[in-house]
Amino acid sequence: MKLDSKAMRHFTAEDWRVLTAVEIGSKNHEVVPTPLIESISKLRGGAGRVRHSISALAKVGLIARLKGARYDGYRLTYGGLDYLALHTYASQKVVYSVGNQIGVGKESDILVVANEAGTQHILKIHRLGRISFRTVKANRDYLRRRQGGSWMYLSRLAAEREYAFMRALSEEGFLVPEPISQSRHTIIMSLIDAFPLRQIASVPDPALLYGELIALILRLAKHGLIHGDFNEFNILIKEEPIQSESDSEEQKQPSKKGKEVEKQPPTSPQLTTSSDDPEATIENKVQITPVLIDFPQMVSMDHVNAEMYFDRDVACVKTFFERRFQFVSTQPGPFFRDAKKTVGRNGARRLDAAVEASGFSKKALKDLEAAIREQQEARGPDGELDSASDDGDYDEDEDEDEDDDDDDDHLDEQDDGDEGDQGASYNEHSEGN
Numbered sequence: 001m002k003l004d005s006k007a008m009r010h011f012t013a014e015d016w017r018v019l020t021a022v023e024i025g026s027k028n029h030e031v032v033p034t035p036l037i038e039s040i041s042k043l044r045g046g047a048g049r050v051r052h053s054i055s056a057l058a059k060v061g062l063i064a065r066l067k068g069a070r071y072d073g074y075r076l077t078y079g080g081l082d083y084l085a086l087h088t089y090a091s092q093k094v095v096y097s098v099g100n101q102i103g104v105g106k107e108s109d110i111l112v113v114a115n116e117a118g119t120q121h122i123l124k125i126h127r128l129g130r131i132s133f134r135t136v137k138a139n140r141d142y143l144r145r146r147q148g149g150s151w152m153y154l155s156r157l158a159a160e161r162e163y164a165f166m167r168a169l170s171e172e173g174f175l176v177p178e179p180i181s182q183s184r185h186t187i188i189m190s191l192i193d194a195f196p197l198r199q200i201a202s203v204p205d206p207a208l209l210y211g212e213l214i215a216l217i218l219r220l221a222k223h224g225l226i227h228g229d230f231n232e233f234n235i236l237i238k239e240e241p242i243q244s245e246s247d248s249e250e251q252k253q254p255s256k257k258g259k260e261v262e263k264q265p266p267t268s269p270q271l272t273t274s275s276d277d278p279e280a281t282i283e284n285k286v287q288i289t290p291v292l293i294d295f296p297q298m299v300s301m302d303h304v305n306a307e308m309y310f311d312r313d314v315a316c317v318k319t320f321f322e323r324r325f326q327f328v329s330t331q332p333g334p335f336f337r338d339a340k341k342t343v344g345r346n347g348a349r350r351l352d353a354a355v356e357a358s359g360f361s362k363k364a365l366k367d368l369e370a371a372i373r374e375q376q377e378a379r380g381p382d383g384e385l386d387s388a389s390d391d392g393d394y395d396e397d398e399d400e401d402e403d404d405d406d407d408d409d410h411l412d413e414q415d416d417g418d419e420g421d422q423g424a425s426y427n428e429h430s431e432g433n
């Protein structure tokens, strides 16, 4: 699915208010009855004005009338939720324009966005439930049994959780994208100017990089965490020139996020890549640093299946290094039982506890875990996406034009100011999160 921000600029404040009313109504109704939309949006023009907005929103596919519903009503589409999140970011002045989509997976869409100053960031839109819950029976049954097992609820949980982990890791000094904002099923983070390890054909010293990745797994463990999807797609390899005596003064300045690319002197090797295949060769003169991404599935070292997740992350690194770089470590392990002993050692802050304390209910976590496991199982053998089963029975009335991938779409901010004069219930629910 593509995010098309063009239609946004034609919306009036009333349209936004009605869209928000459908979102609020969605908390308790899968299909929000039209009279409820009218009463939540409380427009001055009354029911007539609300209906006018409803048809405008339905026309561009932000809300949809469900086929065969027992009563007259609408549900929010992924597009509608995308727009609400973008609207929040535009109001916060975090996003001014939406650029290219750089990634699409089963679990998310990744887009480059920019603020008014032109600084680029990454918008990650979680799409849990994009594929239907049908591949793994236990999870599917579990998710179906619970009423709220909807894509909206799960994707929002995934975004909130990913943002919470990114913040905790960033504060602790881990090399991860900088968390910038979060709204609904989306997050905004700094853009890392780097390729995934998946695309790197060779590195000067595989043993060194292997050691760093294992050390990263162990450092996470010390803080009570397991990444849970520690693979070559989720490790970005940042290159920086090895500093010489003469430029060391300049290099001491902390690098500004998103600007790393400008630091490259003309002599440094450029990575060129156009596909998923390993093409990039990193030469000796650069220093490489792994940056970890993708956190919604992170689990605590105290999780009942912690050992399995830990071993799987370690095995992932080992397998990849053997296949890609023909590197096999002479040391066995690391082993979970040893890592477990280091949790919290020397005053290491428990990040698992910090994130749990930020308010995720046990039930919500169980739902999210089931959905993420479902998505992971649906992947192909190599972490590749299994395109055969994409989009399943997730039918949305998508209203897209396909021609605008390359130009930035500017968000219209004309109705930002309106949020101040709206009723309490509207404000309470419409502000991002």
Ligand code: ADP
Pocket (backbone or CB within 6 Å): 102, 103, 104, 105, 106, 107, 108, 109, 110, 122, 124, 177, 189, 190, 191, 192, 193, 194, 196, 233, 234, 293, 294, 295
């Ligand atoms: P998913 O949950 O779908 O796997 P990821 O967070 O792993 O989503 O992102 C998918 C891809 O998008 C990554 O492999 C990477 O290539 C790119 N990507 C994600 N976040 C960033 C970022 N902050 N900077 C640069 N590239 C990113």
Ligand code: MG
Pocket (backbone or CB within 6 Å): 233, 234, 294
């Ligand atoms: Mg990923």
